[in-house]
Amino acid sequence: MRVLVLGGDGYLGWPTALHLSDCGHDVGVVDNYARRKYDEELGSQSLVPIEDLDTRVAVWKEVSGKEIPAFVGDLLDADFVYRVVREYEPDAIIHFAEQRAAPYSMIDREHAVYTQHNNVIGTLNVMYAIAEINPEIHLVKLGTMGEYGTPNIDIEEGWIEIEHNGRKDRMLYPKKPGSFYHLTKVHDSHNIEFGCRIWGLRATDLNQGVVYGQQTDQTVRDPRLATRFDYDAVFGTVLNRFIIQAALGQPLTVYGKGGQTRGMLDIRDTVECLRLAVENPADRGEFRVFNQMTESFSVKQLAELVTETYPGSVEINYLENPRWELEEHYYNVKHTGLLELGLKPHLLSDTLIESLFPIVEENKHRVNLDNLLPKVKWSNAKNS
Template identity: 70%
Template sequence: MRILVLGGDGYLGWPTALHLSQCGHDVAVADNFVRRQYDFELGFESLVPIESLQTRISTWQDLTGKTIKAYVGDLTEADFTYEMIRDFAPEAVVHFAEQRAAPYSMIDRKHAVYTQVNNVVGTLNLLYAIAEIDPDIHLVKLGTMGEYGTPNIDIEEGWLEVEHKGRKDRMLYPKRPGSFYHLSKVHDSHNMEFACRIWGLRATDLNQGVVYGQQTPETMLDDRLVTRFDYDSVFGTVLNRFVVQAVLGHPLTVYGTGGQTRGIIDIRDTVRCIQLACENPADRGEFRVFNQMTESLSVADIAETVAKSYPGEATISNLDNPRVEKEEHYYKVVHSGLVELGLVPHLLSDTLITSLFDVTKRYADRVDLGAMQPRVNWRGALGGEAR
């Protein structure tokens, strides 16, 4: 199968491209390298140093004999998007190419507008390109569990059967996102469903939980193939921050009570989910939704898991929560679709023991302690001058 991975230089895009290539698919990647520019803007960098995309691709070819084609450009540029789809003629397009951090979108007006324009316009250009060039192309789009928010009812897999005043209907599950980033993903989902319903496209929306882990079998073949390890307060995950703090002997900083519950998933399961979605495409006209997660844990539970798994002493400290979110809430999610396709999940504790602690210890000298301090307040973006 010919598969185009958008955002193929990123944390998830690169390991996904390698995994799909290793599975025997003909893979191309596209990126505009803006994720690397965010590091310069914020003054952060990946704990694990990463090579250029060109070095990564050539290393992969040297090790495996498999080639990965690269396109450099921006999805918000329609001409580039159309030319790329025509040139590679993919059967499936995996779409990671969006600004992915909620805190980044909440810095101020400028970052909120950038996030929504970049994400929504890029996806719209892609939908039009697929519709006009080859409507049979299967779009596999990375969404987020954050689209749903934390409703006081079970979260279904994308769709909800509703009975109201004696009548029944099936509709997209109501969304209540918690940031301008998550809102952009909601807009994407609605645009994709509309395109499937009106134009007869085929799309799979993968509402992914928080991803943890830094290694896949493919990235472990050579240090030049590794992917990012973000631990900072803007792009880093809470689990990565806890792991770094444990290794350094610092308290694990939990925002608020830590009662916020989230869906989580191992990076090895992420790349497998993408493979399963590509190899089992949605039907023409179908907007298919999978909740791409394997476990649900509260932030406090994650901190306790890290502390218990770490072979040394680890303590937990609570800080004021810079986000606007419920401290305690109901959270029950249906996530059976990908398991039915063949996903066999990894466990969080296994990943910590076999991967994250060892990786952090190896690169502990690269840790920037200031990067882990909260620097974006959800209410702090208001009241400033337009700029």
């Protein structure tokens, strides 16, 4: 199968491309290096050193014998999108190529507008390219569990059966996102479902939880194949921050009460979920949704897990929450679709000990302490 990975230089895009290539698929990648430019803007960097895309592609050919052609360009350039789709002729397109950080979208008006424009318009260009060039292409779009928010009812897998005034219907599950970034994912989902309904597109929307981990079976074959490890307060995850703080002998900083609960999964499960989605495509006209997560934890539970498993003494501090979010809430997510396709999940408790603690210990000298502290507040429309 020919697969085109949009955002193929990113944290998840790069290891996904390697995993699919290693599984026998022909893989091409598209990127405009925007994620690397965000690092320059924010004065940040990956904790683990990463190579440029040309080097990565060359090293993969060296260790595997397989080529991954790279197309450099922006999804906002419709002519570029159409040209790549015509030239590469993919059977499936995996779409990672969006600004992916909620805090980045909440910095100020400029960053909110950029995120909305970049994400929504780029996806529309991809949709139109598929519809006009080859509607048989299966679009696999990375969504987020953050589209749902934290409703006081069970979160279904994308769709919900409702009864109102004696009548029943099947509808997209109601969305209550918590940032301008998460709103773009909601807009994407609605736009893609509309395209499936009116053009007969085939699409899978992967509402993904928080991903942890930095190594896959492919990236460990050569240090130059490494993917990112983000820890800063804008693009990093709370788990990565906790592990670094533990390694540096600092207290773990929990925002608010720590009851915020989210779905999570290992990066090795992420790339496998993408393989399963690609190899088992949605039907023409189908907008299929998978909730891509394997376990759920509250922030407090994550902090406690780190203190229990880290080989040293660790304290926990509670800070004022800079985000607008419920700090205690109900959270029960249905996530059976990918398990039914054959996903065999890894467990966070194992990954912490096997790889995350050693990776951070090896690279902790690269930490910029200023980047660990939150600088963006949801409640302030004039963040600097």
